[in-house]
Amino acid sequence: MKIGILSQKCGLSSHTIRYYEKIGLLPRAGRDAGGRRNYDASILTWLAFLGRLKATGMPIREMLRYADLRQSGPSTQGERRDLLVKHQSAVRRALVDLQNNLTVLENKIATYGNSLSTQMDEDDAQRKPAPLSKQRQPA
Amino acid sequence: MKIGILSQKCGLSSHTIRYYEKIGLLPRAGRDAGGRRNYDASILTWLAFLGRLKATGMPIREMLRYADLRQSGPSTQGERRDLLVKHQSAVRRALVDLQNNLTVLENKIATYGNSLSTQMDEDDAQRKPAPLSKQRQPA
């Protein structure tokens, strides 16, 4: 499979695929006679997995760490598992935070609904302070 | 309240607070005789609200839109509500996606658990393709 086809199948641009290879997220692809990358379908599984990590907010640095462990063979399975478990916790915290913030947003919208031409001028007057727990936002 | 105190109270750096004012997220602060910003406690409510929007992934452009509507007085309440409702939907979708992706991650970790020294060499072999629904990731 050439890079253009892979690009269509995985939804990343050829540019991005080459970039991923350059930084080490993808293994160096085999080449044809003319030096063009030639992919095996198996790369799609790996790209899909990377997509999951990305969609759950894992920074590229960390994906790289995982990719490196993977390259190093089966002896690194434990470490890889640890990395995923750690990430899992982070995602769970992010999920809880997002849920809380959504609830606050819903309450806020409800007050808008109630106060169409009521006493509210300052729309930012929160009724319930509601815990703004430690956000997962980068410091 | 001077900017340093506000900074401590809201958890943003003085730099960031000035930056927010510069781009229009915060109203131009009143100044003392020496030209220094002097804040009223009410700004904290607004900053907290901005924090919620940020924590739910709203880009600054959109917060700016909201801030501008707010500046324009109560006649913009409907528009502000619409903006929040739209954002709410986006957050809900993001939440569902995150939940799905977390589930996939959990399954993956489970297979790691099962396959300590089993047939698995390629850790990225997914069992169930599991819908990688349209992600909220910027295209």
Add this chain to the structure above:
DNA sequence: GCTTGACTTAGAGTGCGCTCTACCACCTAT
């Protein structure tokens, strides 16, 4: 009255994750 430190401005720099450009090589169809 002099130092210290929090403040002011404009604007430069940073880190992330791409995204695009320039320019060249190759391959296929007409």
Add this chain to the structure above:
DNA sequence: ATAGGTGGTAGAGCGCACTCTAAGTCAAGC
């Protein structure tokens, strides 16, 4: 044989959201 499309590399540029620097002002404490 040539034109167009696809690919290659190196490296510049971009959008976002800050973050920091430089150079100066001002008020308070010793």
